[in-house]
Amino acid sequence: MEILDKIKRCTECIQHLPFAPRPIIQYSSSANVLIIGQAPGIKAHDSAKPWNDASGHRLRSWLQIDEQHFYNPQLLSIVPMGFCYPGKSKSGDLPPRPECAPKWHAELLRGAESKLILLIGKHAQDYYLADNKSLTDRLLNWRDYQPKYLLLPHPSPRNNIWLKKQPWFELEVLPQMQKILREYLT
Numbered sequence: 001m002e003i004l005d006k007i008k009r010c011t012e013c014i015q016h017l018p019f020a021p022r023p024i025i026q027y028s029s030s031a032n033v034l035i036i037g038q039a040p041g042i043k044a045h046d047s048a049k050p051w052n053d054a055s056g057h058r059l060r061s062w063l064q065i066d067e068q069h070f071y072n073p074q075l076l077s078i079v080p081m082g083f084c085y086p087g088k089s090k091s092g093d094l095p096p097r098p099e100c101a102p103k104w105h106a107e108l109l110r111g112a113e114s115k116l117i118l119l120i121g122k123h124a125q126d127y128y129l130a131d132n133k134s135l136t137d138r139l140l141n142w143r144d145y146q147p148k149y150l151l152l153p154h155p156s157p158r159n160n161i162w163l164k165k166q167p168w169f170e171l172e173v174l175p176q177m178q179k180i181l182r183e184y185l186t
């Protein structure tokens, strides 16, 4: 696919990356569900496989989907806010490179009006929703963003404290989201 070839050759923010650009995305224009996350971690970068880490394990468990289906581009496109590993900060990975989504997302999302888009974590939600709300507020009111978006917190173990403080998310909200997701995947 031409767009994927162009992305593979991208060097837009090369001067800010810790390694040579290695875009990690999974994409097919026919997939019914699109996951927009943050940026690949070092394990995803090393293996060239998105969500190939503890965050990915939790995400698949939240979505009730096994690896075989998760890594099927005909079912799911995986398009992070930054396609290349951004490097480390003192408190974890750096945020996704800000050049990436404005450069590539519009073309990748063209024709996605009828698809379900999962916005995972604050970076993706801030960019697409631009409503100046906290992640907790958005998740409490997640139905307001339907039918286009499903919102999830980032499944990173770094968010365990948030998840512990907000038990309603996994107990009440997630089962409703799983039902919606199933409708798009079947």
Ligand code: SF4
Pocket (backbone or CB within 6 Å): 007, 010, 011, 012, 013, 014, 021, 022, 023, 082, 083, 084, 097, 099, 100, 101, 103
């Ligand atoms: S992060 Fe995005 S914009 Fe930067 S080099 Fe990788 S693909 Fe290009």
